[in-house]
Amino acid sequence: xxxxxxxxxxxxxxxxxxxxxxxxxxxxxxxxxxxxxxxxxxxxxxxxxxxxxxxxxxxxxxxxxxxxxxxxxxxxxxxxxxxxxxxxxxxxxxxxxxxxxxxxxxxxxxxxxxxxxxxxxxxxxxxxxxxxxxxxxxxxxxxxxxxxxxxxxxxxxxxxxxxxxxxxxxxxxxxxxxxxxxxxxxxxxxxxxxxxxxxxxxxxxxxxxxxxxxxxxxxxxxxxxxxxxxxxxxxxxxxxxxxxxxxxxxxxxxxxxxxxxxxxxxxxxxxxxxxxxxxxxxxxxxxxxxxxxxxxxxxxxxxxxxxxxxxxxxxxxxxxxxxxxxxxxxxxxxxxxxxxxxxxxxxxxxxxxxxxxxxxxxxxxxxxxxxxxxxxxxxxxxxxxxxxxx
Amino acid sequence: xxxxxxxxxxxxxxxxxxxxxxxxxxxxxxxxxxxxxxxxxxxxxxxxxxxxxxxxxxxxxxxxxxxxxxxxxxxxxxxxxxxxxxxxxxxxxxxxxxxxxxxxxxxxxxxxxxxxxxxxxxxxxxxxxxxxxxxxxxxxxxxxxxxxxxxxxxxxxxxxxxxxxxxxxxxxxxxxxxxxxxxxxxxxxxxxxxxxxxxxxxxxxxxxxxxxxxxxxxxxxxxxxxxxxxxxxxxxxxxxxxxxxxxxxxxxxxxxxxxxxxxxxxxxxxxxxxxxxxxxxx
Numbered sequence: 001x002x003x004x005x006x007x008x009x010x011x012x013x014x015x016x017x018x019x020x021x022x023x024x025x026x027x028x029x030x031x032x033x034x035x036x037x038x039x040x041x042x043x044x045x046x047x048x049x050x051x052x053x054x055x056x057x058x059x060x061x062x063x064x065x066x067x068x069x070x071x072x073x074x075x076x077x078x079x080x081x082x083x084x085x086x087x088x089x090x091x092x093x094x095x096x097x098x099x100x101x102x103x104x105x106x107x108x109x110x111x112x113x114x115x116x117x118x119x120x121x122x123x124x125x126x127x128x129x130x131x132x133x134x135x136x137x138x139x140x141x142x143x144x145x146x147x148x149x150x151x152x153x154x155x156x157x158x159x160x161x162x163x164x165x166x167x168x169x170x171x172x173x174x175x176x177x178x179x180x181x182x183x184x185x186x187x188x189x190x191x192x193x194x195x196x197x198x199x200x201x202x203x204x205x206x207x208x209x210x211x212x213x214x215x216x217x218x219x220x221x222x223x224x225x226x227x228x229x230x231x232x233x234x235x236x237x238x239x240x241x242x243x244x245x246x247x248x249x250x251x252x253x254x255x256x257x258x259x260x261x262x263x264x265x266x267x268x269x270x271x272x273x274x275x276x277x278x279x280x281x282x283x284x285x286x287x288x289x290x291x292x293x294x295x296x297x298x299x300x301x302x303x304x305x306x307x308x309x310x311x312x313x314x315x316x317x318x319x320x321x322x323x324x325x326x327x328x329x330x331x332x333x334x335x336x337x338x339x340x341x342x343x344x345x346x347x348x349x350x351x352x353x354x355x356x357x358x359x360x361x362x363x364x365x366x367x368x369x370x371x372x373x374x375x376x377x378x379x380x381x382x383x384x385x386x387x388x389x390x
Numbered sequence: 391x392x393x394x395x396x397x398x399x400x401x402x403x404x405x406x407x408x409x410x411x412x413x414x415x416x417x418x419x420x421x422x423x424x425x426x427x428x429x430x431x432x433x434x435x436x437x438x439x440x441x442x443x444x445x446x447x448x449x450x451x452x453x454x455x456x457x458x459x460x461x462x463x464x465x466x467x468x469x470x471x472x473x474x475x476x477x478x479x480x481x482x483x484x485x486x487x488x489x490x491x492x493x494x495x496x497x498x499x500x501x502x503x504x505x506x507x508x509x510x511x512x513x514x515x516x517x518x519x520x521x522x523x524x525x526x527x528x529x530x531x532x533x534x535x536x537x538x539x540x541x542x543x544x545x546x547x548x549x550x551x552x553x554x555x556x557x558x559x560x561x562x563x564x565x566x567x568x569x570x571x572x573x574x575x576x577x578x579x580x581x582x583x584x585x586x587x588x589x590x591x592x593x594x595x596x597x598x599x600x601x602x603x604x605x606x607x608x609x610x611x612x613x614x615x616x617x618x619x620x621x622x623x624x625x626x627x628x629x630x631x632x633x634x635x636x637x638x639x640x641x642x643x644x645x646x647x648x649x650x651x652x653x654x655x656x657x658x659x660x661x662x663x664x665x666x667x668x669x670x671x672x
Contacts, residue, residue: 004667008660015652056641085613090639105551107639110453110470110631112550125552130455132552233641242553243636249548251459 038172064343154213196365461538485582577650
């Protein structure tokens with residue numbers, strides 16, 4: 001009865017066929033939607049109707065950093081791990097009554113890291129260490145929070161300012177449609193037409209009904225593998241109000257964070273168009289990394305400035321993370337403008353006067369931006385006018 | 391000579407063979423010893439935490455840290471500790487012995503002389519292995535519950551998301567978690583049974599099963615092999631903790647259970663093909 005031995009082969013083949021077929025079915029699903037002009041679609045994104053939503057986002061980041069190994073039950077959920085690997089993030093936002101209330105939860109194995117924001121009030125909850133940190137929302141936190149949701153991430157590329165500055169350097173197309181989290185979407189393909197940027201193209205799936213971006217994928221130049229992909233896996237345009245409330249659980253360690261001593265206007269833009277950089281003041285890489293290692297429950301010296309925020313966001317202690325970041329820093333290149341570090345998508349410059357420039361640009365393009373920015377700030381107060389033009 | 395059930399003589403009570411296999415599995419001294427060791431693990435962990443005073447601000451991390459504040463967490467922590475290795479190895483070892491053990495001590499030929507089809511015999515052995523997997527999971531969970539209740543306060547549970555739910559609801563979640571883990575371990579039992587049909591040596595079957603579990607765990611921990619990981623039976627074993635969030639997240643657990651089901655169907659068919667076509671007249 002040798003034919004019996006064929007049964008497992010047939011069963012295996014059948015299971016593989018069903019799996020592949022259902023995947024292919026999901027992928028090729030493109031609904032028919034009324035035609036829309038690419039620019040019209042890009043402007044639609046800026047005027048998203050969605051004021052309240054909640055859903056789960058799959059985020060995968062591969063910007064060229066080595067992947068952090070899964071650390072098992074130790075380590076736990078940690079925002080800095082978002083720098084590489086695949087993650088699941090729960091997002092809930094409610095802006096219906098004017099105040100911005102949101103929850104961003106990083107769901108990791110056996111652990112969770114929650115950021116709960118009620119207008120300016122901010123709670124950071126680390127389940128691994130049972131620590132609830134209480135503070136206020138500042139510009140830097142706002143910028144870091146924006147990373148988690150496709151809607152926020154898409155705004156970086158499709159916001160009104162982005163369209164205004166990039167209109168002449170960019171090709172837009174909106175020929176495709178797709179389905180994300182069960183909703184019909186237009187696909188906006190954005191292709192930079194300038195030299196010096198590391199972005200090959202950006203694909204944004206926009207909900208045809210609400211204009212909310214449901215998926216963002218950033219492809220580096222000459223690569224068909226996304227460096228950043230954030231996509232809603234499930235989505236509902238309603239929020240359970242209980243999800244947006246946070247009261248520190250009994251017996252948790254509550255830490256009141258002093259408002260970090262940030263320089264005035266710590267986050268600002270430099271340069272323009274696709275090679276534009278974000279400049280963050282008061283960043284000393286060594287201090288930031290050292291700040292990650294101190295257990296702020298009973299630390300000796302408080303990390304200062306942006307380090308405090310990063311340390312608060314990262315939780316403690318980050319010994320594997322620290323060595324990881326030190327390794328990353330050590331691979332940087334020392335140049336006249338500062339320490340330059342680059343990956344397939346992002347370039348960073350740490351200047352000697354503790355400013356961090358980050359851009360989706362080649363190291364040479366970013367170095368030029370930094371040099372120009374420093375020259376303009378050295379030119380004195382007159383430079384302010386120039387800055388507001390660019 | 392091939393030993394096959396003669397048609398017409400299989401008119402036995404349906405429950406007879408499964409109950410014999412169940413009794414054989416659960417009465418075997420070795421299998422009882424494994425359950426006893428599994429029951430002892432949460433007691434050991436609980437006592438250590440109680441004596442050493444881990445938790446509540448002593449700098450430890452993770453679920454173990456919460457046990458001192460809430461006995462129910464010993465259930466979650468014990469499952470999290472045993473699911474990566476102890477439980478699957480225990481379940482796999484017993485399943486791997488189901489056929490190979492009988493073949494080695496000669497009882498398989500006697501058993502096959504019963505007027506019962508080989509398919510039914512295999513189904514009975516599968517049922518026994520799966521029942522043992524469920525029993526092993528609940529042994530850990532119940533022992534942890536008893537230890538936790540005896541050594542630590544039982545009160546409202548703080549979930550991973552920072553919300554607090556009443557103790558009654560937390561019991562419900564603990565039961566759900568035990569069921570999910572039992573489902574994953576049932577998958578291991580089928581894999582063990584499949585390997586058991588491939589060989590006449592219980593040691594080989596045991597080594598093969600444990601080796602497969604360890605290999606799957608290793609592949610699952612190497613980030614560069616990320617493409618393979620969603621298809622590993624062991625990869626989402628710890629996803630049960632998703633039931634300790636608000637709202638509960640079912641995506642990974644559902645995926646994990648589908649993967650277990652796929653492995654179970656493939657391994658089950660392989661075991662059936664092998665067991666029913668195998669020549670045992672040595």
